[in-house]
Amino acid sequence: MTLSPDTIEVFAIGPWTINATLAFSWLVMALLVIVSWWVTRRLTASGDIGRGQNVLEALVAFLLDQIREVTNQDPEPYLPFVGTLFLFIFTSNVLSVVPGFQPPTGSLTTTAALAVCVFVAVPVFGIAKLGLKEYLGNYLRPSPFLLPFTLIGELSRTLALAVRLFGNVMSGTVVAAILLSVVPLLFPVVMQAFGLLIGVIQAYIFAILAIVYIASGTELQERRARVEEVRQ
Amino acid sequence: MGIDVFTLIAQIVNFVVLLVLLRAFLYRPIMRVMREREQRIADEHAAAERAREEAEARAEELKREREEFEEERRERLAEVEREAERLREERLAEVREEAEAARERWREALERERDELADAVRGDVAAVVAEALRQGWRELADEELEARAIEVFADRLGELGDEERAALAEAVRDGELVFTTAFEATGARREALLAAVREALLGEDDDAALEAEFERDPELIAGVTLRAGDLRVGWTVRAQLDDLERDWAGGGDGG
Numbered sequence: 496m497t498l499s500p501d502t503i504e505v506f507a508i509g510p511w512t513i514n515a516t517l518a519f520s521w522l523v524m525a526l527l528v529i530v531s532w533w534v535t536r537r538l539t540a541s542g543d544i545g546r547g548q549n550v551l552e553a554l555v556a557f558l559l560d561q562i563r564e565v566t567n568q569d570p571e572p573y574l575p576f577v578g579t580l581f582l583f584i585f586t587s588n589v590l591s592v593v594p595g596f597q598p599p600t601g602s603l604t605t606t607a608a609l610a611v612c613v614f615v616a617v618p619v620f621g622i623a624k625l626g627l628k629e630y631l632g633n634y635l636r637p638s639p640f641l642l643p644f645t646l647i648g649e650l651s652r653t654l655a656l657a658v659r660l661f662g663n664v665m666s667g668t669v670v671a672a673i674l675l676s677v678v679p680l681l682f683p684v685v686m687q688a689f690g691l692l693i694g695v696i697q698a699y700i701f702a703i704l705a706i707v708y709i710a711s712g713t714e715l716q717e718r719r720a721r722v723e724e725v726r727q
Numbered sequence: 728m729g730i731d732v733f734t735l736i737a738q739i740v741n742f743v744v745l746l747v748l749l750r751a752f753l754y755r756p757i758m759r760v761m762r763e764r765e766q767r768i769a770d771e772h773a774a775a776e777r778a779r780e781e782a783e784a785r786a787e788e789l790k791r792e793r794e795e796f797e798e799e800r801r802e803r804l805a806e807v808e809r810e811a812e813r814l815r816e817e818r819l820a821e822v823r824e825e826a827e828a829a830r831e832r833w834r835e836a837l838e839r840e841r842d843e844l845a846d847a848v849r850g851d852v853a854a855v856v857a858e859a860l861r862q863g864w865r866e867l868a869d870e871e872l873e874a875r876a877i878e879v880f881a882d883r884l885g886e887l888g889d890e891e892r893a894a895l896a897e898a899v900r901d902g903e904l905v906f907t908t909a910f911e912a913t914g915a916r917r918e919a920l921l922a923a924v925r926e927a928l929l930g931e932d933d934d935a936a937l938e939a940e941f942e943r944d945p946e947l948i949a950g951v952t953l954r955a956g957d958l959r960v961g962w963t964v965r966a967q968l969d970d971l972e973r974d975w976a977g978g979g980d981g982g
Contacts, residue, residue: 516738517738520738524748535756555761574754605738608738609742612743
């Protein structure tokens, strides 16, 4: 029994060894891109829309609503980043019920990579919204003494983000594997369905937390201005 | 269970690649289509709103036009009624006038007819009476009446106006005189007539010779007429009766 798809070697290209994590990530990516391309290649603005377009539009509208609720801002700039996070994790987790499929999100490396992306995205969006000086100034407020704690908070939440997703997905796979060896009939199916639910929830949580962190990086300025308004 | 650095970097790159691809193939087209649809719906809504407003305006306009038309129709109707009333009055007045004129014409015709009838009757009566008188006078006439008539003739000559007298005197001097009497004029009566003419027209002193012819016309009944050139003067019963008859017959004309 393997706990991480990182250790499964699929094939090698020259000096690079391609493990199951990368292979299945590409599979998920290819699936997403092909489906998107297939559906969006014949979009229509009329009321008579196809089934695929309907699903994608509903999905995008759902994401836009969630982002708008969290950020209270125009959701469009955040949609590609948050939407891609959600779709990648969601697809990986859902496909985990397919026998032989090793979800890339069950690898700590993958979740760490996604967490790093969020870690980088927070200042990128913050600076794009507020400007470099203003964004960095936020770290010194309300007091420069709190700077170390702020930095620790940034790092720890990134770590938590990575480990949370990894733990949930891996545990689902592991629990299913263990139960399969103990009670081979019926019960593993229930647990798999349960794992599917958890996987969907984790995808949602990861995406929502990412947008919350990004929003906290872009909202500080406005909050401070509001506080000063109240003080006056 | 550890983190493979190569896989970590590869996954980051994978994520960025996926992000770029999905942005190109999913988010952008979907957002574009959704925006287009929203825009289209907004456009259609605006168009519908515009059409509704236009329809309302048109309905309002039509209503106003209908009211105007109705008002105009009412005015026209009233005007036509007034015109009809006026025409009726005019026509009535014309008819009344015509009737009046016809009645007048009828009245005039009646009067004329009555006058003509009266004239005819009077003329007949005058003729009858004159004829009766003539008959009576014819029977009464004799030498004595003739003598009296000649005296009256002489008086008449004396009563002539100056102009008539002068004209007659001129005619007497120039031409011959013709006396017409009812009875055969005897010598003495001829002398008397000439003397009367000389006395009345020429004066006592004028001793010009007077040539005269004497004719007899029993139709005169009694009396004498003198013709000198174009002039004529006299007094006869016949002339008196003719005058009388003429007067009576022409009495209808107011004379």
